[in-house]
Amino acid sequence: MQLELDVDISVILMHDGVIGTSKKAKTPLSLKNLVNLSISIFAIIPDIKARGMDPNNMLEEIKGIEYDKLVDLLVDAQKIVSWI
Secondary structure, eight states, rough: OOOOOOSOOOEEEEGGTTTTBBBBBBOHHHHHHHHTTTSSEEEEEEHHHTTTOOGGOOTTEEEEHHHHHHHHHHHHEEEEEEOO
16 A cells, blocks of 8 residues: 655665665665655765765665755755654
8 A cells, every 4th residue: 555645755864874775785674665655765975985885876766965955955844853
């Protein structure tokens, strides 16, 4: 059953949250479930590079962004929920 939402939801993966986003790595089940939802998923490119990963090898469902785009997303967001 697909959840119908009338709001835009974005998830931003940063720090160690980017681990598992590579096509070459084993994708965690939780990330597989996440990419199947009708949401936008972003990963911070400097965090990907800092972990020795190639941003060009990310899963197609995840868009790599720089910190300036992160700021734009946060400014445009109606509500922000953060957790580690």
